Amino acid sequence: MELDWEYAFSILPTLLKGLKTALYATVVGFVIACVAGLVLALLVRVRVKVVKWVTNAFIEFVRSTPLLIQLFFLYFGLNKYFQLSAFTVGAVALGIHYSTYLAEVYRSGIDNVEKGQWEASRALNFSKGRTWTSIILPQAIPPILPIMGNYLIVVFKETPLLAGITVLEMLTRSKNILSRDWKPFEPYTMVGLIFLVLSLTMAIVFELMERRMNRRFTK
């Protein structure tokens, strides 16, 4: 048996609808991860020990436990009180999970800013907020953009997990097609190929970006 192309193309429109949901979840999840990751990275640097300890413990715990169980915890557990849609919960869970990874990425970016920059900022009598927004972050973030890009790919590849909480992404849609037509080969093969093509394309883009960054940032 081989791929029945005609059948494969006939289910493509449904799968693409699922892809749209998956991409939407990726973008929303990734934006949450970027913002929350930065907040975590800054909280780790707070001088109050309790704040630092709690933040580190949170990062460690979220990183060490499966996203799927976190999805269940949020959707079947906490969501009883919020009644948000499965999509919203899914995107938030993706965002929170990967914020702990991005916090590490930001940390490495911030640590790589030279000490002289902090001293210069103090010498210029900049406020703390101004130091961060106009001196440190503009230098810390550009070099880590390719790494952040890689996490965008990772988040995209994790979206099938949202099938576990009934979000209609590609995998859920394939399952539905499968229970209708009972042809198990085409739907999953198509979804696999779509993921492969998109994630490899993104990987190439970020790799080119990284090369350009390296040229710009290595002195």
Add this chain to the structure above:
Amino acid sequence: MNPSLWMEWAPLLWKGLVTTVQVALLSGVVALFLAVLTGICRLSKYKLIRGIAYVYVMLFRGVSLLVLLFWVYFSLPALGIEFSAISAAVLAFGLNYGAFGSEIVRSSILAVPKGQWEAALALNLTPAQRMFRIILPQAVVRMLPPINNLMIELLKATSLVSFITLADLTFQSQILRGQFFGNTIELFTIVLILYFILSSCITLVARLLERKLSAGRM
């Protein structure tokens, strides 16, 4: 908080935990084997071997793990290749994490100082001796921290086997969720803590190994 409920859950959760550990150990072994094998192949002097290893890494790093698992378990039987749920899981996880591990192995081997290669060459060691007695033992020490992270990722990924009806910890928690609607927060908190304990065990083993293997080296 309801400890009497926990006692009621304990037998099922324990059974699930055992399955989770089994799947994680088996796929961990396969992944590490593939990682070392393809990591070394990436550095082969033969273009064909390098090429095959490179394609393997690109391909299996690019797929989405859950889709790969579904493909192996539900689609391959259409081609006449059938797997039990556990072998499908071990195969999919092994291939996927082997590809990520391959990069770790490759970069750690490359990070061994050049003098070590030259010294091994000067001592007239065979290529196999050079790799397995001089280079790899030093590379392994460098590999341990990233491999530790990889194994934790693998452990987390084992939760996906619940989708293909393997009764792991995640699967059992889903069953319990159906019976105890009012206590889902408590239930999943316990499950999260159990996974956290398993992750901590991996880190502990990695730390011990690191101490043991780097003794007298650094």
